[in-house]
Amino acid sequence: MEKLIISACICGAEVTKEQNPNVPYTVEEVVREAKSAYDAGAALIHLHVRWDDGTPTQSKERFQECVDAIRKECPDAIIQPSTGGAVGMTDLERLESTDITPTPEMATLDCGTCNFGGDDIFVNTDDTIVNFAKIMQEKGIKPELEVFDKGMIDTALKVADRKGLLNHPMHWDFVLGVQMTATVRDLVYMAESVPAGSTWTATGIGKTAWDIAAATIAMGGHVRVGFEDNLYLSKGVLAKSNGEMVAKAVEIAKLLGRPVATPAEAREILGLAPLK
Ligand code: KMH
Ligand code: ZN
DSSP, X not given: OOOBOEEEEOSOSSOOTTTOTTOOOSHHHHHHHHHHHHHHTOSEEEEOEEOTTSOEEOOHHHHHHHHHHHHHHSTTOEEEEOSOOSTTOOHHHHHGGXXXXXXXXXXXXXXXXXXXXXXXXXXXXXXXXXXXXXXXHHHTOEEEEEESSHHHHHHIIIIIGGGTOSOXXXXXXXXXXXXXXXXXXXXXXXXXXXXXXXEEXXXXXXXXXXXXXXXXXXXXXXXXXXXXXXXXXXXXXEOSOHHHHHHHHHHHHHHTTOOBOOHHHHHHHHTOOOOO
């Protein structure tokens, strides 16, 4: 089986220090969390940034500052900025994270609109998807196609792939437990719905995180863990760091006999150019 890429979603835009005091806001905290994940075995850091008071931002300057600081501590990690940002941000704001230098190797591309809890709607119209895909293709950024249900896979294929805006093989991220439920059946359905040759990562939100991680590792997919998706190491036990969660994923992989990919191996699996 292919080596396992572990992605760490260290911060997110929604979780707060009130929920877990270890959620990072400041640049120093973001670097601390990225390093803990990288040291534990994460090859890829999925990055959101915040202002010091915790407010989510897509500010190009804040991304630049955080990426530069992470790069010093995690020299070869794949750093993947979010273009999802937070609910309510404009497309232009969201795209700022792709304007840093050097141009990111990857970024997320969200493939549909969904309910995001309470009154919140995370809006990704067909035009948004096409526009983001075009910009990423022009800039040579590999999209991680974030899909929250099977319909978003169909949307990505219909509105962007058919126009030639998605290079193959594609890489997907199944975010289960927001709009779609997060069972092993859901995971299998998603994995069987992407085009042949695709690679995929999966994550389960909240208490579904570890079941989805274990099933994904057993199925040969790649796994995402971290504060953005889940704050607990186990039932009732808050994680002290993203590194603790990555270490747990490494442990599950070890028990299942699945070797973990280094950043260089992850680049090869994802079809990214080796780091210069
Ligand atoms: N914070 C969510 C509204 C992404 O990173 O691309 C969007 C999100 C997806 O987290
Ligand atoms: Zn995200």
